[in-house]
Amino acid sequence: MVQAARTFGADTLVNNAGMGMLAPVLDTQLDNLIATCRLNMEAPMLLSRALVPDLISNARREGGRASLINVASSAAFAPVPGMATYGATKAFLLSFTEALAIELQNQPIDVLALCPGATKSEFGERAGFSGGQLPGATNPETVASKALASLGRRGTLLTGPERVALGPVALGRFGVGGAIGLVSRLLSRR
Numbered sequence: 001m002v003q004a005a006r007t008f009g010a011d012t013l014v015n016n017a018g019m020g021m022l023a024p025v026l027d028t029q030l031d032n033l034i035a036t037c038r039l040n041m042e043a044p045m046l047l048s049r050a051l052v053p054d055l056i057s058n059a060r061r062e063g064g065r066a067s068l069i070n071v072a073s074s075a076a077f078a079p080v081p082g083m084a085t086y087g088a089t090k091a092f093l094l095s096f097t098e099a100l101a102i103e104l105q106n107q108p109i110d111v112l113a114l115c116p117g118a119t120k121s122e123f124g125e126r127a128g129f130s131g132g133q134l135p136g137a138t139n140p141e142t143v144a145s146k147a148l149a150s151l152g153r154r155g156t157l158l159t160g161p162e163r164v165a166l167g168p169v170a171l172g173r174f175g176v177g178g179a180i181g182l183v184s185r186l187l188s189r190r
Contacts, residue, residue, distance in 0.1 A: 012067040015044035020086025040089035059108040066109040070097040074117045101155040110152040116159045
């Protein structure tokens with residue numbers, strides 16, 4: 001997959017895959033917990049690390065900007081009993097993406113941590129939600145449009161009704177992350 005993206009000369013990477021199980025940790029097969037960690041954390045980290053340098057090179061060559069969108073979740077902002085591993089992996093992806101955005105702020109790439117609420121897909125059914133679609137699920141086209149419109153304008157985007165309650169938390173995270181990033185850059189210059 002990485003080689004195909006390099007051959008194509010991509011300028012955008014969207015890490016959108018995700019999985020989770022609607023069950024307490026102790027009632028979930030260990031293999032499912034590990035698979036959730038690998039898909040939700042390891043895969044986007046590895047793909048970002050492998051492809052972001054190419055995206056930046058392509059953007060410089062073309063005189064434009066590249067884009068990285070890592071799809072976390074509104075579940076990344078708080079513990080999620082019944083989906084503890086899913087929430088924890090999305091919290092990792094959110095933190096990873098926000099830190100990466102700060103590290104790359106002087107590069108020709110826009111980095112976005114997309115944190116949608118429930119989105120119409122097969123996720124709810126595959127996770128074990130008996131009603132199929134999650135309540136209040138948004139159309140994926142709406143989520144994608146909002147994400148693309150936010151590139152270069154913000155580092156974290158919450159969509160869905162949860163954004164009202166979680167907005168102040170997201171804003172606080174970004175401010176703290178920026179301050180820590182500044183201190184880290186100052187210390188690394190010594």
